Amino acid sequence: MSRIHVATRINGDATEFLCAPEETLLDALRNRLGLTGSKEGCGTGDCGACSVVLNGRLVCSCLVLAAEAEGAEIETIEGMAEGESLHPLQRAFIDHAALQCGICTPGILIAARELLKRNPAPSDEEVRYWLAGNLCRCTGYDKIVRAVQAAAAEMREG
């Protein structure tokens, strides 16, 4: 089978890989590049566990072909902390126990960061609507919303 050569940037680093034409970006990230932070919950765009940022837009990487990443700018959960220092959202999720099994967490963190970039002071309702495509079977969402609000408050103070 013919392989496609893809040159892309992931979390700021130039990256190249070979993929099959039908391979998803999620599979390429996980299986070829060892970036296993993005999870597969459903593979059909419903759960958001695979969320990444592609050219500035939040997307489900299970609904992107790996070949589409050619020349693109991709941000994944692996790029969220700066070295040893966690992103305020990551800290807030730990402090507020906004995760249990953690499968949904990378996707929710990436999605929440994109929300706060666009809207630094969202209402609870805005947080819930923005995260409607991120399913969590453990927490019941309340703690997630509280953690996002705590991080937002901290980030607003600078």
Place this chain on the structure above:
Amino acid sequence: MRYLAPRTADDAVAALLAEKGPTRILAGGTDVLVQMRSGAVEPDLIVDIKRIPGLDRITREDGGWRIGAAVPNAALGEDRDLRASWAGVVEAANLIGSTQVQGRATMVGNLCNGSPAADSVPALVAAEAVARIHGPDGTRDCPVAEIPAGPGKTTLKKGEIVTSLFLPARPRRSGDAYLRFIPRTEMDIAVASAAVSVELDAHGRIVRARVALGAVAPTVLVAEEAAAILTGTQGEDDVLERMAEACRAICRPIDDKRGTVEFRRSVAGTLAKRAARIALQRAGGQS
């Protein structure tokens, strides 16, 4: 399967024509990838149109808007002028899926996927949107209403690609709205839906109306009688009631676990009535 990302619409058309097996055009992929994964479609060739220059842009033309086929729905909501003039169309497109889906899904993909419940389609039909199509015989323009041909089917011929949608200029006193019924508040497929677009004269009288219904027939329905009932009125309560009945009369819905025939029919009329009220308000009329 092969994956191609041609740099011109001509190259894309040629690649689609040359392939003997099943093909799929790839826009946002939020239908195509789901269908590939379930095995519902097994294309031999995927033609990604997102590298064709200009398809990712919204441009002004003759006072209206030309929306490239690769523009994700999230970008529609970010365009203030578009949102102000065609609020109903933008609302409908922005109802599709989650934030993540919005980052990829396109209105053209919604249209060409051929789902009777596609959210942006009734709004586009009420807006009298026109699709620009590039194909083996060159370029043609076709009203959006004439593209759906039944569940999963369109009137597009082999090798034809929709390159953009055109939304006409809006006169001063005009407005549109789209409403759908879903059992939840987010992330669900319409059980019934309605879109209404109106233009008013200086006295608040409706001089032009378009009503379209979704999810109540194999394709989107243009409710001509309902529009005729609105025209010449100010959208008074009894007029809206008659308009809703005219909508119900043309519904040919399916019966399934998401809604019975009677329910879908009744809800479609009610949604049309409510959408008409919102459209009238946006146009600066009464009610």
